[in-house]
Amino acid sequence: MERYKILRKILEERQCFKLVCGAGNEDPEEVRRLSVVFTLAGATMLDLSANLNVIDAARNGVNKAYELAPLFEKKIAIRPYLNVSIGLKGDPHVRKAKIDAHLCVKCGKCVDACAQGAIRVDFVVVEYKCIGCGHCAEECSYGAVQYIHKMVDIGRILPGCVKRGIETMELHAVTQDNEAVFSDWKLLNSIIKNNFLSMCLDRALLSDKDLIERIRKAYDITGERLIIQADGVPMSGEEDDYNTTLQAVACADIVLKSSIPVMILLSGGTNSKTGLLARQCGVKANGVAVGSFARKIMKKFIKNDDFDRNISLVREAVTVAEKLIRSNLEVING
Secondary structure, X not given: OHHHHHHXXXXXXXXXXXXXXXXXXXXXXXXXXXXXXXXXXXXXXXXXXXXXXXXXXXXXXXXXXXXHOOOXXXXXXXXXXXXXXXXXXXXXXXXEEEEOOOOOXXXXXXXXXXXXXXXXXXXXEXXXXXXXXXXXXXXXXXXXXXXXXXXXXXXXXHHHHHHOOOOEEXXXXXXXXXXXXXXXXXXXXXXXXXXXXXXEEOOOOOOHHXXXXXXXXXHHHHHHHEEEEEEOOOOXXXXXXXXXXXXXXXXXXHHHHOOOOOEEEEEOOOOOOHHHHHHHOOOOOOEEEEOHHHHHHHHHHHOOOOOOOOHHHHHHHHHHHHHHHHHHHHHHHO
């Protein structure tokens, strides 16, 4: 319960920063390096795929950050909370791209569009690197990019995640299927009983009324432990401007105006401008979750073969990550 109380205080003070490594990101080495940098930078939570190897990698990254902290003259204020995200069928966070060789003309546009480097030069998708963002499909004029939905048996895998150190969980509920949503939601509540649970929602398939009704029902089950991750446009935050993050702030505004007493994280298209736009709009969220943009600005650091040996490189990466965190939390809290 002590860790729950600490996280509640952070949320109440509007100081929560969640790094989204990606619900579909199953690249352990990338996750480990991201975890090193953002633990040193002061992230509150690390959002991970429900994959035991990925969870172990994140834990190793956090431990490495503690080893490096004295070299950087840093004191890590809070050990990041490890969170796993799961998704229902149809949710983009749990899909993987697949290229149909019979339709592919090998133009290379999909390779250029993939920020994760998940498409090889022979136009085969490296599944564990793919996060299902859809950018490759948007660039393909031939319909060669298709999707498979990688579902996990959450009743089997999630208890094992808890044993590996997972403290909070999140359900990506981008679907109209209420029965499926609350079947999984009740299961998450039976596994995590003494800490926060998040439901990630956007307005792609739900009306504003349906969105609020779903949140109200989730609150009836979870009560004060409920976080709503108000998603703007999922996995769209690679640009750093106000328009990219506009829908995240708008979605959070709708939730706030419902007066349901939930914690709210801004997500989906979030970047360094998110906190300021929220403040300008009077949207008092409890924190920010940043994924695509955070991974983009870290790419040149974490892809470097010399990452573990180059302290100056890690120091520079931490400085960039700290700036992203400050740019959001200082204005949200102000």
